[in-house]
Amino acid sequence: MNTVGDAYWNPQAHMPTARSRRLVITRGEGIWLETSSGERLIDATSSLWHANIGHGRERLARAAYDQMTKLETYHTFGRTVNEPALQLADWLAAEAPMAGAKVMLTSGGSDSVDLACKLARRHWQLEGRPGKKLILSRHNGYHGLHAFGTSVAGLGYNREGYGADSLVPETARISTNDLAEVGRSVLQLGPENIAAIIAEPVIGTGGVVGPAEGYLEGLEALCRQHDILFIADEVITGFGRTGHMFASQRWGIVPDIVTMAKGITSGYAPLGGVLVAPRVADRFFTGPDAPIFRHGLTYSGHATACVVAMANLEVLAEESLVEEAGRLEAVLELMVKPLRDSELVVDVRAGAGFMAGVQLREEVDADRIIDACQASGVLIRTIHDNTLQICPPFICTDDDVAQIVDAIDGALTSYGGPR
Numbered sequence: 001m002n003t004v005g006d007a008y009w010n011p012q013a014h015m016p017t018a019r020s021r022r023l024v025i026t027r028g029e030g031i032w033l034e035t036s037s038g039e040r041l042i043d044a045t046s047s048l049w050h051a052n053i054g055h056g057r058e059r060l061a062r063a064a065y066d067q068m069t070k071l072e073t074y075h076t077f078g079r080t081v082n083e084p085a086l087q088l089a090d091w092l093a094a095e096a097p098m099a100g101a102k103v104m105l106t107s108g109g110s111d112s113v114d115l116a117c118k119l120a121r122r123h124w125q126l127e128g129r130p131g132k133k134l135i136l137s138r139h140n141g142y143h144g145l146h147a148f149g150t151s152v153a154g155l156g157y158n159r160e161g162y163g164a165d166s167l168v169p170e171t172a173r174i175s176t177n178d179l180a181e182v183g184r185s186v187l188q189l190g191p192e193n194i195a196a197i198i199a200e201p202v203i204g205t206g207g208v209v210g211p212a213e214g215y216l217e218g219l220e221a222l223c224r225q226h227d228i229l230f231i232a233d234e235v236i237t238g239f240g241r242t243g244h245m246f247a248s249q250r251w252g253i254v255p256d257i258v259t260m261a262k263g264i265t266s267g268y269a270p271l272g273g274v275l276v277a278p279r280v281a282d283r284f285f286t287g288p289d290a291p292i293f294r295h296g297l298t299y300s301g302h303a304t305a306c307v308v309a310m311a312n313l314e315v316l317a318e319e320s321l322v323e324e325a326g327r328l329e330a331v332l333e334l335m336v337k338p339l340r341d342s343e344l345v346v347d348v349r350a351g352a353g354f355m356a357g358v359q360l361r362e363e364v365d366a367d368r369i370i371d372a373c374q375a376s377g378v379l380i381r382t383i384h385d386n387t388l389q390i391c392p393p394f395i396c397t398d399d400d401v402a403q404i405v406d407a408i409d410g411a412l413t414s415y416g417g418p419r
């Protein structure tokens with residue numbers, strides 16, 4: 001028996017199944033993946049929503065090589081810093097949805113959410129309003145799985161089993177898309193107790209759910225009205241997925257804090273970051289009595305990850321991939337919507353970025369659909385509510401999109417009812 005990898009414990013996995021049905025990805029080139037058994041598959045989900053520029057780009061590998069042979073990294077605690085971290089931060093600030101943003105860098109999305117929530121609470125302590133501690137998040141929202149991310153999870157099962165409703169006690173859920181209900185929750189909980197609302201502009205893992213008309217704009221106005229910080233979690237939507245650099249720009253909102261990761265390097269290196277508006281950041285930058293934000297990670301501003309990010313951002317710009325994602329959104333929407341006609345499908349959600357969710361009936365065995373797609377050369381996965389996630393790289397052709405949708409269509413047609 002082959003015992004290679006016997007020790008590996010997959011995240012979010014039923015391990016007996018994961019071990020017996022292991023799928024080992026060995027290579028990636030463009031939108032294509034190869035498996036250890038020699039299959040060639042289209043990456044219909046951009047891995048975990050991050051392979052935006054596609055796999056196997058030598059340019060990013062060279063950027064990493066050049067930086068590693070010069071200086072792999074040097075920490076950025078205190079007054080020490082490295083050049084790539086400085087350059088990337090300036091680039092991000094220039095592209096941010098808010099003017100004059102400051103930038104903190106992390107190792108990924110959960111790190112960024114943790115930082116953002118801590119910073120929001122710290123802000124109100126410094127403002128002399130210590131009661132403002134609650135972080136509100138939307139039902140169905142996903143914000144990673146560190147202690148804060150777990151606590152604000154809008155997918156209940158990610159919060160369960162730790163002996164408390166919320167690891168960080170001061171959190172509460174708000175309506176996914178009903179603004180009037182959010183307004184009532186805010187009044188009920190008391191604005192004087194609320195530090196921030198965190199929201200994905202387009203809910204990803206929770207099923208690919210776009211914002212209702214006026215929801216994000218209304219949320220921002222509600223936050224302004226009640227002195228609540230607005231954290232836009234752009235870990236999936238950042239760096240082009242909605243046809244704009246940040247989804248906040250598409251919906252015309254100006255958050256106080258933006259969390260990001262994934263598309264910042266397209267997955268070529270683990271990196272995340274947080275954009276902070278002057279309203280929150282300025283006091284930390286001003287005067288001899290400026291407070292210190294006691295937060296940071298060994299790899300905050302990791303030099304190699306930062307040069308990889310910059311090479312990725314150059315590729316996005318040179319190949320106009322943000323605009324291309326916007327174009328592909330319409331292509332995907334047009335092709336995927338007819339899947340609604342299948343009697344196995346409850347809903348098809350598309351039209352809020354180059355991504356879609358095909359929600360299957362509860363009783364449909366999604367694994368069988370996924371296996372059938374794989375047999376047709378398309379690798380796909382399920383997310384919340386028995387929903388198939390479609391979120392391909394921005395370098396797809398229209399034919400590639402058609403192949404993804406055709407594979408799902410074929411899988412639905414041949415399903416043949418429960419076994």
Ligand SMILES: Cc1ncc(COP(=O)(O)O)c(C=O)c1O
Binds near residue numbers: 235262
């Ligand atoms: C919106 C959102 N926030 C945060 C995270 C957590 O990011 P990471 O898995 O890099 O920690 C994710 C991951 O999928 C996400 O989709």
